[in-house]
Amino acid sequence: xxxxxxxxxxxxxxxxxxxxxxxxxxxxxxxxxxxxxxxxxxxxxxxxxxxxxxxxxxxxxxxxxxxxxxxxxxxxxxxxxxxxxxxxxxxxxxxxxxxxxxxxxxxxxxxxxxxxxxxxxxxxxxxxxxxxxxxxxxxxxxxxxxxxxxxxxxxxxxxxxxxxxxxxxxxxxxxxxxxxxxxxxxxxxxxxxxxxxxxxxxxxxxxxxxxxxxxxxxxxxxxxxxxxxxxxxxxxxxxxxxxxxxxxxxxxxxxxxxxxxxxxxxxxxxxxxxxx
Numbered sequence: 543x544x545x546x547x548x549x550x551x552x553x554x555x556x557x558x559x560x561x562x563x564x565x566x567x568x569x570x571x572x573x574x575x576x577x578x579x580x581x582x583x584x585x586x587x588x589x590x591x592x593x594x595x596x597x598x599x600x601x602x603x604x605x606x607x608x609x610x611x612x613x614x615x616x617x618x619x620x621x622x623x624x625x626x627x628x629x630x631x632x633x634x635x636x637x638x639x640x641x642x643x644x645x646x647x648x649x650x651x652x653x654x655x656x657x658x659x660x661x662x663x664x665x666x667x668x669x670x671x672x673x674x675x676x677x678x679x680x681x682x683x684x685x686x687x688x689x690x691x692x693x694x695x696x697x698x699x700x701x702x703x704x705x706x707x708x709x710x711x712x713x714x715x716x717x718x719x720x721x722x723x724x725x726x727x728x729x730x731x732x733x734x735x736x737x738x739x740x741x742x743x744x745x746x747x748x749x750x751x752x753x754x755x756x757x758x759x760x761x762x763x764x765x766x767x768x769x770x771x772x773x774x775x776x777x778x779x780x781x782x783x784x785x786x787x788x789x790x791x792x793x794x795x796x797x798x799x800x801x802x803x804x805x806x807x808x809x810x811x812x813x814x815x816x817x818x
Contacts, residue, residue, distance in 0.1 A: 543573075547578040555579050559587065569600030585615045596659040597687075605660035612659055616652065653678045658686055668700055676701035680723075698723045702731075709738075717748050719743055725757055743767060748774040768793065779805060786811035 547555035573594050579587035592611035595604045625781040641711035656680035657664040664682075667675035676697050693805045702723045708716035717738055724735030736757060741748035751771035758764045770794055787809030794802035 543575055543578060547575075552579070552582040552584065556583055557585060569625055571600075573600035580611065585618060586618065588615045591805075593687075597724075599741060601815070605663050608659040609656060609663075612655055636716055646732070647756070654681055657682045668697060671704060673701060673704045695727060697728060702727075713746070714747060718747065721750075722753065740767075743770050746774060748778065776805075779808060782807045782812060784816075787812065 543555075543557065546558050550799035555575075555578055559572075559579050562572050562575050564773045567592070570806035576587045576591040576665045586627050587740065588611045592608045592615075593602075593633065594600050595602075595608040595611065601607075603619050626629060645780065653674055654777065657675065661679065661682060664675045664679055668679055679697040680694055680701060682688075696714065702720050703717045705720035705723070709720055721735040724731040724738070726732075727735075739754040739757065743754050748771055751767050755764045755767035755771065758767060772790060774792040775786045775793070779790055791802045791809060794805060
């Protein structure tokens with residue numbers, strides 16, 4: 543491996559890695575080869591090696607090394623994003639729009655990756671009152687590499703407790719987020735969560751009404767939530783939200799065709815007015 547990776551260069555080293563991945567079951571050798579490729583600047587190898595350290599596969603389990611390797615890949619990505627941001631020629635404008643639009647999802651993905659690689663560390667943060675860590679751990683144990691619904695429920699309860707303190711201070715977003723978590727827990731917690739969404743919907747929060755409609759099983763209750771959402775969507779339409787206009791138009795399609803047509807026309811005009 544030394545001969546190939548050091549003397550023959552990155553492309554030969556990557557080719558050897560592909561052969562090892564297909565033909566060798568020795569995890570320690572695969573980890574060593576991934577390490578060579580990572581040092582030669584192969585980002586995918588750094589990511590795979592980070593996972594191997596997180597799981598203790600072929601190397602001693604080490605959350606700090608896993609995070610450090612992942613941070614190395616992330617730093618290269620962030621440098622590339624900075625270069626895009628500094629560019630003003632050609633297709634840079636489109637790239638900037640794309641990167642800005644995806645910035646929130648990248649932040650969520652980064653938190654998820656940290657929790658996947660270092661669940662023990664993130665657990666300590668969650669126990670210390672860091673909501674972001676608790677939410678990341680819910681996803682880790684719900685849909686991560688090692689699903690564990692009991693642990694997912696454990697972190698849902700911790701997150702709900704942290705959100706409850708914010709909700710009690712009158713923060714509506716926290717109440718809605720807590721409601722979603724309680725609904726996922728089921729049983730009495732589900733009933734409590736639905737009650738929170740119902741109250742939030744009555745307070746005029748459009749998102750709560752729509753979420754309530756998706757979570758309720760009774761058809762009449764679903765219809766009630768959508769009826770409460772309708773005037774809120776109309777208000778959003780009046781304020782210039784094209785999607786709200788089109789949603790309201792669809793709801794009025796059978797009950798008031800004339801109003802539906804007017805709302806649809808306004809929505810389409812808003813879309814056209816914003817087109818380049």
